[in-house]
């Protein structure tokens with residue numbers, strides 16, 4: 604095998620995914636590997652990435668000289684110029700070098716760093732979006748936190764350091780008593796992320812008079828076992844308490860999406876992330892609301908609301924698309 608190969612990497616708080624592909628990014632040519640995110644020291648992540656790339660190359664009989672670009676999509680915030688992640692709440696260290704340690708091993712190959720939300724919207728753009736929506740596209744992940752990426756007028760929005768579209772920190776309740784990891788109160792992710800849903804439930808359990816029997820049964824009466832997954836499952840089963848918490852997640856998502864649509868006038872918003880395993884509970888009321896009375900949350904015409912087909916892999920696919928677009932000089936990527 605002597606063809607050219609692109610590498611894509613998705614670095615998250617729980618999983619690191621690495622994929623290789625030919626530059627056409629054809630489905631059948633994508634090969635992937637995944638490992639748990641280690642947090643022993645600030646070089647644990649780069650070491651895992653190097654190891655996974657090396658395994659993929661060996662298993663597929665590919666030499667390092669065939670690599671033409673490595674795309675690193677990581678949870679932010681990033682300093683793209685320095686090639687590091689800084690101040691991330693979930694990765695364990697104040698500064699995590701990525702570009703430099705990986706570049707030492709793959710010195711002949713350009714390495715491109717991008718925020719995972721921004722990568723994901725490129726993944727949707729290349730692998731999923733229709734022609735009539737792809738120039739005005741938003742991706743939102745509802746997972747541990749809430750993140751996003753925006754393509755507006757056919758251009759990816761990056762911002763001054765590559766961290767545009769931190770949509771989860773849009774404030775949806777300014778007088779909220781609930782503080783976000785970022786330090787502000789009332790961010791969207793305080794109510795509608797996996798962590799937010801869990802935290803709001805644990806708090807409300809202390810004071811709520813609503814029936815939480817189904818939820819408590821699911822966790823064998825042990826509150827410490829409650830996560831967003833059980834809350835959604837209990838709500839599905841008719842648990843009044845859990846339904847109330849999920850309703851609040853949905854309500855603040857209407858506010859959050861309304862803000863995004865007012866700012867970017869997008870054709871479609873694609874959702875991904877762990878909470879979207881229950882998209883059939885979360886998204887229909889939002890679509891209904893926008894049909895019935897969009898003006899309550901957005902003055903612009905409401906966007907189509909969709910779920911990505913690649914719930915676990917959209918970041919990785921975005922990293923691959925990012926490298927492809929960079930190498931092609933595609934105008935979707937702003938010049939840096």
Ligand SMILES: [Zn+2]
Nearest residue numbers: 772783785790
């Ligand atoms: Zn915040």
